[in-house]
Amino acid sequence: MSTPDVWQITARAPAKINLVLRVGLPDSTGYHPLVTVFQAIDLWDEVTVTPSECDLLTVSGLGDVSGVPVDDSNIVWRAVVALEARGAKRTPLHIHLSKQIPVAGGMAGGSADAAATLVAVNALWGLGLGSHDLHQAAVPLGADVPFSLLGGLALGEGRGETLTPLDREVPLHVVIVRSSFELSTPAVYRELDGGRESGSYSHPHLEARDLASMGKLASGDLVHVVANDLHDPARALQPDIDRVLSAATEAGALAALVSGSGPTVWALCESAAHAQDVSSTLVSQGIDAMPSCATARGAELVSDPSAPTASPRVPPSR
Numbered sequence: 001m002s003t004p005d006v007w008q009i010t011a012r013a014p015a016k017i018n019l020v021l022r023v024g025l026p027d028s029t030g031y032h033p034l035v036t037v038f039q040a041i042d043l044w045d046e047v048t049v050t051p052s053e054c055d056l057l058t059v060s061g062l063g064d065v066s067g068v069p070v071d072d073s074n075i076v077w078r079a080v081v082a083l084e085a086r087g088a089k090r091t092p093l094h095i096h097l098s099k100q101i102p103v104a105g106g107m108a109g110g111s112a113d114a115a116a117t118l119v120a121v122n123a124l125w126g127l128g129l130g131s132h133d134l135h136q137a138a139v140p141l142g143a144d145v146p147f148s149l150l151g152g153l154a155l156g157e158g159r160g161e162t163l164t165p166l167d168r169e170v171p172l173h174v175v176i177v178r179s180s181f182e183l184s185t186p187a188v189y190r191e192l193d194g195g196r197e198s199g200s201y202s203h204p205h206l207e208a209r210d211l212a213s214m215g216k217l218a219s220g221d222l223v224h225v226v227a228n229d230l231h232d233p234a235r236a237l238q239p240d241i242d243r244v245l246s247a248a249t250e251a252g253a254l255a256a257l258v259s260g261s262g263p264t265v266w267a268l269c270e271s272a273a274h275a276q277d278v279s280s281t282l283v284s285q286g287i288d289a290m291p292s293c294a295t296a297r298g299a300e301l302v303s304d305p306s307a308p309t310a311s312p313r314v315p316p317s318r
């Protein structure tokens, strides 16, 4: 194992939305099987790793990042441990997270941080792990971490960790609307289960695989494809979401949907210009919105360890 002669590496990983999220009945562990179509979005968290005298985690970013734990409960340390388990010799690290992805927003921000950490530490420690090994390291970290590594467009099954890359690009323009309120993921799943028992929500219909294989996603007619079984349960628990959904459609979005278990909402638009218009209208109403689009990329190095640009940069402010 060779150690590259660099002291700082930055990697990034994208946010995700679920174009389709179908949720089955809970299994014996209480977890719900999913059939989902993941799409990576051009909104990135960056992770910078630097050898240090002791472990340290710092966070900066867009919006409120105070909800990100900076102690050893943060998922990025589990990513480091997962690499140790693959033979890496552990040395203390300063990990800095520079966050664009909404915190606890249903867009896999924590998973993106874990995926980018795997990529960055793999490079810093010169481990030479390929995508298969990184995927294996990612699976136990969390259901969305493997997709954060992969990026692009993919069918997700199981808890989302069983991935089939879909070899097509969906021309997708969106507006991401961040919320100031919180939603607990387990509570949203519980609301879905309860509502299914009482008949308020329809029973599981895991058809996303058909959608993917039928190529409907590529047809461009996304407005008739997008769906999220957690949309109504999230709305039921957090009625403020309805205000955001209405504002997005009144601003001209083709559709507006809760992202994952929320509370972030994403709005489907026709083009980059349309997304910019919708976003500006929402911002003028005091709503925290930003335009974005699909990306075919996944977690990747921002600085190439073999290139001169990877040489020392100003350390992130603490």
Ligand code: C5P
Binding pocket: 030, 031, 032, 033, 034, 142, 143, 159, 185, 186, 189
């Ligand atoms: O994946 P994450 O750690 O965010 O999940 C938080 C909780 O949400 C889980 O402990 C579980 O209660 C619920 N959940 C679920 N089925 C899933 C994903 C999450 O029941 N597929």
